[in-house]
Amino acid sequence: MKRSFVLLLVSLLLILAACGNSTKQSSDSTDSEKKNEKAEVNLYTSRHYDVDNELYKKFEDETGIKVNVIKGEADELIERIKREGTATKADLFLTADVGRLYRAKEQGLLQEVSSDKLSKQVPDKFRDSDDMWVGLTKRARILVYNKDKVQPEDLSTYEALADDKWKGRFLVRSSESVYNQSLLASFIEIDGEEKAKEWAQAIVNNMARSPEGGDRDQAKAIAAGIGDVAIMNTYYLGQMLNSQDTEEVKVAEQLGIFFPNQETTGTHVNISGAGVVNGSKNADNALKLLEFLTGEDAQFTFAEANYEYPVNPDVEPAELLKSWGEFKEQEIPLEVLGKNNAKAIMLFNEVGWK
Amino acid sequence: MNRRIANVNGWTIGAVLIIILLFVPNLSIVTGIFTPINENWEHIREFMLLKYIKSSLTLVFFTAIFTIAIGLSLAWLIAQYDFPLRNFMKWSLILPLSIPPFIGAYTYHGILNYTGIIQKTLRNHFDLTVNQAYFDIMNVPGAIFIYTLFLYPYVYMITRIFLSNQAASLIESARTLGKGSMEIFLKIVIPISRVSVVGGVSLVILEVLNDYGVVKYFGIQTFSTAIFQTWFGLGDLESSIKLASCLMGIVIFILLIEWALRGGKKYSFSSTKIRPLPLVKLTGKKAVMATGYTLIIFTVAFLIPVLQLLDWFVLTFGKVPMEEVFTYTKNSIIVAGTAAILIILFSLIIGNFSRITKHKLAKVLPKLTILGYSIPGAVIAVAVVTTFIAIDRYLAPIYLWLGVDSALVLSVSLVMLISAYIIRFFAIGYNSIESGYTKIGTDFRDASRMLGVSSLRTFFKIDLPMMKGAIFSGFILTFVDILKEIPLTLILRPFNYDTLATKAFQYASDEQIMEASQASLLIVGVSAIAIFIFNKVLREGQK
Numbered sequence: 001m002k003r004s005f006v007l008l009l010v011s012l013l014l015i016l017a018a019c020g021n022s023t024k025q026s027s028d029s030t031d032s033e034k035k036n037e038k039a040e041v042n043l044y045t046s047r048h049y050d051v052d053n054e055l056y057k058k059f060e061d062e063t064g065i066k067v068n069v070i071k072g073e074a075d076e077l078i079e080r081i082k083r084e085g086t087a088t089k090a091d092l093f094l095t096a097d098v099g100r101l102y103r104a105k106e107q108g109l110l111q112e113v114s115s116d117k118l119s120k121q122v123p124d125k126f127r128d129s130d131d132m133w134v135g136l137t138k139r140a141r142i143l144v145y146n147k148d149k150v151q152p153e154d155l156s157t158y159e160a161l162a163d164d165k166w167k168g169r170f171l172v173r174s175s176e177s178v179y180n181q182s183l184l185a186s187f188i189e190i191d192g193e194e195k196a197k198e199w200a201q202a203i204v205n206n207m208a209r210s211p212e213g214g215d216r217d218q219a220k221a222i223a224a225g226i227g228d229v230a231i232m233n234t235y236y237l238g239q240m241l242n243s244q245d246t247e248e249v250k251v252a253e254q255l256g257i258f259f260p261n262q263e264t265t266g267t268h269v270n271i272s273g274a275g276v277v278n279g280s281k282n283a284d285n286a287l288k289l290l291e292f293l294t295g296e297d298a299q300f301t302f303a304e305a306n307y308e309y310p311v312n313p314d315v316e317p318a319e320l321l322k323s324w325g326e327f328k329e330q331e332i333p334l335e336v337l338g339k340n341n342a343k344a345i346m347l348f349n350e351v352g353w354k
Numbered sequence: 355m356n357r358r359i360a361n362v363n364g365w366t367i368g369a370v371l372i373i374i375l376l377f378v379p380n381l382s383i384v385t386g387i388f389t390p391i392n393e394n395w396e397h398i399r400e401f402m403l404l405k406y407i408k409s410s411l412t413l414v415f416f417t418a419i420f421t422i423a424i425g426l427s428l429a430w431l432i433a434q435y436d437f438p439l440r441n442f443m444k445w446s447l448i449l450p451l452s453i454p455p456f457i458g459a460y461t462y463h464g465i466l467n468y469t470g471i472i473q474k475t476l477r478n479h480f481d482l483t484v485n486q487a488y489f490d491i492m493n494v495p496g497a498i499f500i501y502t503l504f505l506y507p508y509v510y511m512i513t514r515i516f517l518s519n520q521a522a523s524l525i526e527s528a529r530t531l532g533k534g535s536m537e538i539f540l541k542i543v544i545p546i547s548r549v550s551v552v553g554g555v556s557l558v559i560l561e562v563l564n565d566y567g568v569v570k571y572f573g574i575q576t577f578s579t580a581i582f583q584t585w586f587g588l589g590d591l592e593s594s595i596k597l598a599s600c601l602m603g604i605v606i607f608i609l610l611i612e613w614a615l616r617g618g619k620k621y622s623f624s625s626t627k628i629r630p631l632p633l634v635k636l637t638g639k640k641a642v643m644a645t646g647y648t649l650i651i652f653t654v655a656f657l658i659p660v661l662q663l664l665d666w667f668v669l670t671f672g673k674v675p676m677e678e679v680f681t682y683t684k685n686s687i688i689v690a691g692t693a694a695i696l697i698i699l700f701s702l703i704i705g706n707f708s709r710i711t712k713h714k715l716a717k718v719l720p721k722l723t724i725l726g727y728s729i730p731g732a733v734i735a736v737a738v739v740t741t742f743i744a745i746d747r748y749l750a751p752i753y754l755w756l757g758v759d760s761a762l763v764l765s766v767s768l769v770m771l772i773s774a775y776i777i778r779f780f781a782i783g784y785n786s787i788e789s790g791y792t793k794i795g796t797d798f799r800d801a802s803r804m805l806g807v808s809s810l811r812t813f814f815k816i817d818l819p820m821m822k823g824a825i826f827s828g829f830i831l832t833f834v835d836i837l838k839e840i841p842l843t844l845i846l847r848p849f850n851y852d853t854l855a856t857k858a859f860q861y862a863s864d865e866q867i868m869e870a871s872q873a874s875l876l877i878v879g880v881s882a883i884a885i886f887i888f889n890k891v892l893r894e895g896q897k
Contacts, residue, residue, distance in 0.1 A: 048860030068849035075586040212492035212573035224468040247469035345587040349401040
């Protein structure tokens with residue numbers, strides 16, 4: 001009996017060893033690839049757009065540096081980099097919200113990186129004050145409205161949405177959306193915590209329905225007559241206007257676009273951005289990739305394919321975005337969005353913004 | 355004393371080793387209960403906790419009731435009656451399992467919302483505008499609807515196998531005694547299928563508790579959204595692990611109830627006549643009703659969502675890059691297949707240990723391995739990364755000696771991902787294997803052992819052949835579940851390694867559900883093939 005069990009154990013071990021071997025082979029092959037090409041850059045990213053892959057491909061073709069990618073949710077990637085510590089393979093951390101860049105920086109996961117090229121391609125405003133991250137694209141959180149029921153004159157600022165006249169007419173997605181968190185974080189910075197909380201409370205009272213769905217769903221709810229004004233990100237609107245589904249296009253066409261706070265503090269802007277990971281083994285290549293992604297070619301591609309605003313001042317936004325006109329942006333240091341994030345979430349919970 | 359030592363055999367050693375391996379990464383979560391509370395925790399308790407527990411329990415309670423109602427009634431119909439389309443329905447009714455609930459949620463929302471096919475048609479062709487409230491599924495009842503549709507097959511599948519293979523003699527006797535269908539159903543079918551129904555529905559409950567995709571999209575606040583918001587939003591992994599360990603507590607409670615409901619009772623069939631129940635042929639109105647009922651469930655839970663996905667696939671054809679599809683599909687099949695095989699293998703060892711060892715610990719220990727199913731994927735991911743990095747550190751000198759120029763080997767390989775799958779999904783495979791062991795009992799084994807055949811030989815010659823059904827259903831269930839898995843795969847996969855699920859999720863999470871249709875359809879396709887093969891093998895096994 002014992003002998004037969006030993007047999008079973010051995011066969012188990014063999015299976016395990018076989019697994020081990022196959023993975024070892026694969027890591028061998030990546031090793032040998034490394035030796036052949038000698039250049040690579042490892043990317044942890046929470047952006048999932050096809051256009052990103054196209055850009056990495058282009059970068060590979062231009063520089064011969066291979067781009068390896070792990071995609072995930074930003075916080076999970078941060079956690080992974082943290083746990084991997086000095087042994088991490090990550091070179092570049094890329095994400096779609098400045099709050100998460102701030103968190104990565106706070107946790108000591110990023111290193112300073114700067115070059116003349118980067119400074120030229122990305123205005124100071126979209127770079128970390130300590131050069132720990134740079135912005136790649138920006139998106140504005142704007143108001144859309146039902147053209148039949150709302151005149152643009154009725155709208156002015158985010159703050160004005162707290163007014164009673166919007167009771168039962170206002171639409172927004174849940175507070176779990178990092179875009180809403182960053183929005184409230186910006187108000188905490190500008191108006192103070194107390195005012196920000198009052199605003200959030202008033203918004204909850206004005207909601208046409210309790211928050212559900214994504215940004216696109218808010219637009220559809222306006223078309224369906226559930227509410228009259230909604231907050232949404234510009235690029236979702238761009239995607240809807242260019243959707244394969246003609247019904248989505250119709251919905252988007254019914255909407256008016258309004259950039260709030262033009263007379264006051266400016267429209268809220270968030271960025272996608274990236275930072276070089278502390279302990280990166282290919283920091284030079286990571287820098288090259290950053291320079292590439294903020295360069296004119298890549299910036300143009302980002303803008304055209306995804307309706308995001310380029311950070312590079314030499315690059316024009318896509319035609320569609322240009323047709324919406326220029327606008328005044330919020331003038332606060334972007335890192336405060338990260339700094340105030342947890343506070344914003346707590347405020348949301350306290351006022352019952354689902 | 356001697357007896358105890360005699361009990362420690364190969365099975366014990368193997369089982370205990372595996373249990374430890376499965377349990378160790380979870381330790382970091384269990385210890386979360388004991389970390390001191392911080393101010394975030396106060397905030398969570400004041401503003402979130404009660405609300406979250408309430409909505410979680412509501413979802414769990416109603417989903418459980420509806421999945422039992424649908425799963426058990428279908429299982430009974432298919433196991434006992436013959437009606438038009440029965441043979442097709444028999445396996446097709448499992449197919450909804452191949453649709454990840456979050457994809458199901460997106461499709462149903464896609465169908466019902468303002469730009470969806472129904473409202474669009476009414477608006478454009480009949481000039482009708484409808485009350486939006488009737489078409490809104492992004493709420494608690496909507497989520498229960500989605501979970502019921504895509505999770506009932508757990509109950510159906512496990513119960514059907516039980517009813518058609520095991521309960522034949524009981525039902526037949528009742529028939530001979532002239533009992534009517536309804537009476538047989540109420541007095542015989544429900545009581546005897548209790549074990550398999552409880553087994554199936556506990557999988558449903560765990561799945562609902564753990565789901566993040568549906569509730570997040572619908573804006574429902576549950577335990578799992580609380581865990582994620584605490585971690586992501588407040589950046590407080592400690593508090594979120596604390597929440598996760600609360601969830602684990604709830605799950606242990608549920609498992610205890612399951613155990614109590616089974617009452618330690620074993621339905622062991624020592625009859626060699628494990629054979630299918632002779633079917634009663636339905637005619638006329640009854641046949642129409644039976645076919646109609648199964649057809650409606652199949653249409654709503656499978657056909658409609660798939661047609662919607664197909665529609666989106668056609669709409670976005672050419673927009674989504676196709677060239678790497680083969681690689682994603684292959685990756686998905688390989689990782690899910692490997693993990694599922696290992697899970698079944700380990701389950702067989704632990705299950706046999708638990709069956710043949712008289713000691714109480716042997717009944718309790720295996721329960722620990724199921725805990726992985728109660729912990730949100732992302733939290734498991736963190737636990738697994740931590741463990742593997744520790745292993746890598748420990749093995750560093752060996753790597754150096756082997757000339758590998760890196761400090762991280764295991765933790766950037768598929769070994770880590772597959773291990774995480776095993777921890778996460780062990781419950782599914784084990785559940786199936788355990789109920790298989792329960793069904794065959796120990797009589798044959800005891801006889802064989804008394805005749806002097808070794809334990810291992812008995813296992814291969816006597817137990818395994820009888821376990822074929824349990825092994826296949828366990829494998830298919832785990833395989834399909836892993837195919838749909840998201841958070842672990844996203845975070846633990848090696849560089850440039852995509853699977854169908856990660857592809858589908860990446861589009862869906864950016865509100866590009868139309869673009870997600872291609873990968874979603876492939877998940878459904880691969881799972882459907884697996885289910886079909888499974889059904890074929892099972893049927894041949896019965897002949």
